Amino acid sequence: MKNMLEELTIDLNKCKEVAKAIRSLTLRLDTFTDPNYYPPKNEDPDLVANYFFFMVAIDHRTGVQSKPFKGIIDGRTYEGSDLLYRLGMLKYKEDPEFFTTDRMRNITTEEVTKWLSVRKPNYMTIRDPETRAMLLRDAAIKLEELYSGKALNIFKGKDVGLWLRRLSEFLAYSDPVAKKSFLLIKFLERRGLIPKVRDEELRVPVDNHLTRIAFRLGIVIPDEEIINYIRLGREVSYYTDIFIRLIVREAYSIICVKAGIRPTYLDDLLWSLGRTCCTIDRPVCLYGCDRKECNTRNILGGCNKKCIFMDICSVAGSKKALEIREHTKINTWYY
Numbered sequence: 001m002k003n004m005l006e007e008l009t010i011d012l013n014k015c016k017e018v019a020k021a022i023r024s025l026t027l028r029l030d031t032f033t034d035p036n037y038y039p040p041k042n043e044d045p046d047l048v049a050n051y052f053f054f055m056v057a058i059d060h061r062t063g064v065q066s067k068p069f070k071g072i073i074d075g076r077t078y079e080g081s082d083l084l085y086r087l088g089m090l091k092y093k094e095d096p097e098f099f100t101t102d103r104m105r106n107i108t109t110e111e112v113t114k115w116l117s118v119r120k121p122n123y124m125t126i127r128d129p130e131t132r133a134m135l136l137r138d139a140a141i142k143l144e145e146l147y148s149g150k151a152l153n154i155f156k157g158k159d160v161g162l163w164l165r166r167l168s169e170f171l172a173y174s175d176p177v178a179k180k181s182f183l184l185i186k187f188l189e190r191r192g193l194i195p196k197v198r199d200e201e202l203r204v205p206v207d208n209h210l211t212r213i214a215f216r217l218g219i220v221i222p223d224e225e226i227i228n229y230i231r232l233g234r235e236v237s238y239y240t241d242i243f244i245r246l247i248v249r250e251a252y253s254i255i256c257v258k259a260g261i262r263p264t265y266l267d268d269l270l271w272s273l274g275r276t277c278c279t280i281d282r283p284v285c286l287y288g289c290d291r292k293e294c295n296t297r298n299i300l301g302g303c304n305k306k307c308i309f310m311d312i313c314s315v316a317g318s319k320k321a322l323e324i325r326e327h328t329k330i331n332t333w334y335y
Helices: 012-023 045-057 081-094 109-115 129-147 151-155 160-167 179-190 208-217 224-232 238-259 263-276 295-300
Strands: 008-010 070-073 076-079 220-222
Touching (some): 070 081, 076 081, 160 179, 208 220, 208 238, 238 263
Antiparallel strands (some): 008 220, 070 076
C-alpha cells in the first residue's frame, strides 16, 4: 500500500450534514442498569466496576459472520455482545466474587469456554476462548499488583489522559485507538462510578460497526485501494487498521463538536444503528425493516422503520452499500 495518509479523507461538508441531522434528534440514553446485562443499582461500587472492567476486557468479536455467537436463554434469543453480557450477568448473580482478581488471575480456557457457552438451540461457545482467558488473567494480575484489585483505583483523580495511560498497561486495553478504554469510561461514568468527563476529553469507541457507518455515510472516504481490500475481504495490516480507525474517530469528533453531542451519547446511537439498521449484508435502506423489537427505536423514541441518515447517506438505497463495508481485521482483540 502507498502512504496511508493518501488513502483516507474526512469530508467536512458531509460531517456538517450528519451533525445537522443529529441535532434534530432527542436521544433516550442507556443507563446500563438493565439486570439482564448489568449489575442493578445500589450494588457494591467495587464489584460493579470490576464487573465492567473484566467484561469490557473480553468484549470483542464474539463470533464470525458466517457463525454468529447466538443462543436462547430462558426462551429469549441473544446474539453477539448481548449474549456475552447476559452470560456475564448470570455468572454475577450466581457468584459475584467471580469478578475479582483472586478468581480471574488463574482462570483457564476451559473455565471461559464453560462460562461463555449456550446449549440452545444448538451448543455454541464464544470465539477464541483461549485469548479471552489470557486477557482476563493479565488484567487480574496487573489490577492486583498496581491497583489493589479494584478497577476504580485506575480512575483516581480527573485526568482522563492518565486514565487512558493506566488502562493501556493492560493487554485488553492496549489498543492505540482506545476503543475498549472509552467504552469502559462510558459504562462507569453513566453508572456514576467515576467523575463526569468533559466532552472534549471523550472520544467515540470505534469498532467495526462505526467504521462501516463512517464509510457508507461518506464522512470518511477511502481510496480505491482500500475499497478493493474491502470488496475482496482481504485483511489489512495492524498499522492500517489503527490508522483507519483513528481517522474515523476524528471524523466523529468533528461531528460531535458541530452537533453539540457528547461522544459517548453519539456512540449509543451509532453502535445500535450498526447492529440493527446499517448491517453488513441487510441495510434497511435496501431491504426495509421487519424488526418487532429494536434498540435503535428505543434510543430514538420510535421510528418509521427508515434509517435516520437515509436522506444524506452517500450510498443509501444503492447496491453500492453492500460493497462499502468496514475493512477486515480478523486477529484482533481491540474491538
